[in-house]
Amino acid sequence: MLLLAVDTATPAVTVALHDGSAVLAAERRTDARRHGELLLPAVDRVLARAGRSLDAVTEVIVGVGPGPYTGLRVGLTTALTFGSALGVPVRGLCSLDGLAYASGLDGPFVVATDARRKEVYWARYADFRTRLTEPAVDRPAELAERCAGLPVVGAGATLYPDAFPDARGPEHQSAEALAELAAERLAGGGEFLDPLPLYLRRPDAQVPKNYKVVTPK
Template sequence: MLLLAVDTATPAVTVALHDGSSVLAAERRTDARRHGELLLPAVDRVLALAGKRLADVTEVIVGVGPGPYTGLRVGLVTAVTFGSALGVPVRGLCTLDGLAYASGLTEPFVVATDARRKEVYWARYADARTRLTEPAVDRPADLAEEMAGVPVVGAGALLYPDVFPDARDPEHQSAEALAALAAERLAAGGEFLAPLPLYLRRPDAQVPKNYKVVTPK
């Protein structure tokens, strides 16, 4: 088994290789505006570091979000393209689940990532492996009472410390955690998501309304 895990749903562009027992190599670069530039070179470097070829990959794991439209689709399109070219399965995992798994927490907590527009993507967890709610997007102030006294993992907690005072690591996603979680689920016969984007809202870019159409005479 050789899992290639990628995630671009957060500002972190992250890639890892996992052999079913441990992480062989990984890389993460944090840059919210350069997902498209950073992902493929990172895949090349991780493969080289592990002494593997892309043809050795038997499964592709991809974070499906939630996340901003532009960054998220970079990882998904890349993962699906690899899967098609290699003829291997492409399995999706919720990005928030990867952050939860990396936290290692055994108590109830929340994962919250930056959704921009002064909002967060979030979900509740019973522990690092057990999500209790579907991912949602809301303004932090609307969650303050509900989440009072609960640890919050992810960049959302650091962005809004007045609302989420008990911030916990990690801040950003890591493909190492996503790959390790995927390996556990594969071994246990667990379920995965389709490699489709979990946006939760419309893209920031919109077609202008009532724009003027110019046609040749």
């Protein structure tokens, strides 16, 4: 088994290689505007450090979000392209689940990431392996009472400390955690998501309402 895990649902562009027992190599760069530029070189470096070739990969794991439209589609498109070229399965995982797994918290907590527009993507967890709610997008002030007394993992907590005073790490996604979670689920027959983007809302870019379509006569 050789898992290639990628995630671009947060400002972190992150890649990891996992052999089913341990992470062989990993990389993370945080830059919300350069997902497309950074991802493929990161894959090359991770493979080189692990001493493996791309054609040795047996599974591609990808974070499906929720996340902003532009960044999220970079990871998904890359994962699907690798899967098609290599003829291997592409398995999706909720990106919030990767952050939860990386936290290692055993009690109830919340994961919240930056959704822009003064909102957060979030979900509630019983522990680092068990999500209790479906991912959602809301304003932090609307969640403050519901999350009162709970640790909050992710950049959403650091961005909105008034709503989430008990901030915990990690702030952004790590493909190491995503790969570890995937290996655990594969070994135990756990479920995966289809490799489709979990946007939760419409993209920021919209066609103007008064846009006039011009067709040739």
